[in-house]
Amino acid sequence: MIGTKQSNELKEEYIVIIGDGEFAEIAYEYFTHDSSYEVVAFAVEKEYMTKESLFDLPVIPLEEIEKLYPNDKYKVFTAITFTKLNRVRTRLYNDVKAKGYKFVSYVSSNAFVWRNAKIGENTFIFENNVIQYNVNIGNNVVMWSGNHVGHRASIGDNCFISSHVVISGYCKVMENCFLGVNSTLVDTITIAKDTLVGAGSVIAKDILEEGNIYVGSPGKSINKTVYEKFKI
Template structure:
């Protein structure tokens, strides 16, 4: 099968990773990266050109190229959402990636412009909206709904019948109990467990472990 050409918007670590996955696992061939002109500090990344996003349609016509926006959770996902919308407004089709090493049940509903890493488990009757990133190793429980513009980091557990509001971020090892609705614009820190519904625009900070008074070498009798 002839590969379709893809431009990745972004030049961060996520952009580098996305290039790897699209090139190896999909029918896409990444041909360039693009960033907004005010952030254009280099003209090449891994042997591919880096161009100004504002000139993208002139250099890489939408009739021949698709776009993926490799931005993380900046401004509660607003940056990724805005750039994806602008690319679509230029006439580009937005690409998605679903790892062949992820488990996605047959009746899962996927929106456009999603990126699902390896080792995700997405159970039956799940609905995933547009512009959603699932980093590696998450569990998305049956009948749950992940709304638009989300970033779910790694090893997050979303139990059954949950509803995750737009623009939210779920940190590493966060856990959401059954039948919980997370309001839009929520930031859920690493390791946070939520057992009941949340209000919109809420930040749940992670608890930082306090060091013990005894040094580690003394506790483990090092050097004795």
């Protein structure tokens, strides 16, 4: 059974999950059954609160987190997906970090992570990811299930890697990117910040201009930027 080994261990640290949507529910499940962390609450900005509890745990106003769950006793994880090209998750991450909180990361016990790979804070790595030799993954990154990250590749802060993405060796993905399901990056290429790569696209050359959307095989830029698409 997935997570059996860790789910039976004594919980060592307490965390508050920022968010109460689908990703927050998934994060609760994974932290609870496949980590040494115990989730004690969820926190949401007051204007977006729609419930008082989730999984029999309190949903509190984010504005009151310092009073209810002080940063000397609790850590946090920001469970927001790629809303507005990762901007919402990044804003909340930075806001809570400014309050002095430390962030946890989750790496599935069913992921393969080579011993010298580096993984930043507030990063969530699902099952069946393969992260090879000397890979560097930044802060506030989400990697859904089944991706391959080749040797010496790097993924910048605030990226969202969907599922079954291939990032070949020596690739460099800059911050705030979104890589769609089954997309492929050929080895040694660089992807500029704020790039969106559509599902199934194959990128074989450097993308050096920021904010573009690429689709197809080979991937080509469409006549619309991410800033227009996401209204950012």
